[in-house]
Amino acid sequence: xxxxxxxxxxxxxxxxxxxxxxxxxxxxxxxxxxxxxxxxxxxxxxxxxxxxxxxxxxxxxxxxxxxxxxxxxxxxxxxxxxxxxxxxxxxxxxxxxxxxxx
Amino acid sequence: xxxxxxxxxxxxxxxxxxxxxxxxxxxxxxxxxxxxxxxxxxxxxxxxxxxxxxxxxxxxxxxxxxxxxxxxxxxxxxxxxxxxxxxxxxxxxxxxxxxxxxxxxxxxxxxxxxxxxxxxxxxxxxxxxxxxxxxxxxxxxxxxxxxxxxxxxxxxxxx
Numbered sequence: 020x021x022x023x024x025x026x027x028x029x030x031x032x033x034x035x036x037x038x039x040x041x042x043x044x045x046x047x048x049x050x051x052x053x054x055x056x057x058x059x060x061x062x063x064x065x066x067x068x069x070x071x072x073x074x075x076x077x078x079x080x081x082x083x084x085x086x087x088x089x090x091x092x093x094x095x096x097x098x099x100x101x102x103x104x105x106x107x108x109x110x111x112x113x114x115x116x117x118x119x120x121x
Numbered sequence: 122x123x124x125x126x127x128x129x130x131x132x133x134x135x136x137x138x139x140x141x142x143x144x145x146x147x148x149x150x151x152x153x154x155x156x157x158x159x160x161x162x163x164x165x166x167x168x169x170x171x172x173x174x175x176x177x178x179x180x181x182x183x184x185x186x187x188x189x190x191x192x193x194x195x196x197x198x199x200x201x202x203x204x205x206x207x208x209x210x211x212x213x214x215x216x217x218x219x220x221x222x223x224x225x226x227x228x229x230x231x232x233x234x235x236x237x238x239x240x241x242x243x244x245x246x247x248x249x250x251x252x253x254x255x256x257x258x259x260x261x262x263x264x265x266x267x268x269x270x271x272x273x274x275x276x277x278x279x280x
Contacts, residue, residue, distance in 0.1 A: 044183050045133055074140075074166060076179045077242035084237045091234050105166045109176060112249050113242060118232050 070101030189217025
């Protein structure tokens with residue numbers, strides 16, 4: 020099983036989630052646990068940095084949707100930044116680039 | 122060109138090796154270059170053709186592992202990758218449960234925070250990325266994926 024490929028950095032005002040490599044059906048479950056912790060902390064602003072993300076599949080997209088809904092549901096804001104190449108193509112195909120404001 | 126044949130156990134553990142081989146086969150057709158040619162662990166999919174092929178293949182491999190083999194394996198996935206001058210054809214054969222492709226719901230017409238789907242996007246991705254996608258329920262079940270250069274229209278589903 021691939022190692023978790025993400026980091027979380029927290030400050031008083033912003034939580035930053037950096038995702039690297041491939042976010043897919045094998046790695047997304049590990050990120051989901053971290054997402055649960057992020058949502059439970061009720062952050063006011065979460066930045067999802069995808070500049071180091073090379074590949075994503077529908078399971079990875081689902082994990083990010085869960086984060087987006089969870090943070091928005093507690094009154095927080097989510098910024099998705101840095102998406103490129105294949106992940107950006109997937110967000111555009113699913114029309115999520117508009118929702119995520121990428 | 123003769124097909125590249127790969128047989129892997131039908132579990133997600135073998136997904137990554139299959140994806141890497143498919144990515145290299147896509148590069149044979151698209152003639153795209155790798156960002157890090159000496160790094161076999163680098164996920165490097167940038168060319169639109171490679172993006173479409175790899176994205177669709179990942180979803181169909183997921184589908185076979187999850188739906189046909191119920192996440193526990195129990196049979197092989199036989200993959201035949203046939204690069205052509207202007208197209209790539211990939212066939213995946215499994216011996217698991219048939220999949221009801223018609224039961225897949227379309228994406229919501231309007232997406233917002235309330236309607237964002239948390240599942241069911243895989244087949245939509247594959248259909249949209251490919252020029253043709255076919256599925257023959259079995260067993261054996263057979264998926265046939267085709268992507269042509271350059272680009273192409275949305276997939277025609279053949280059942």
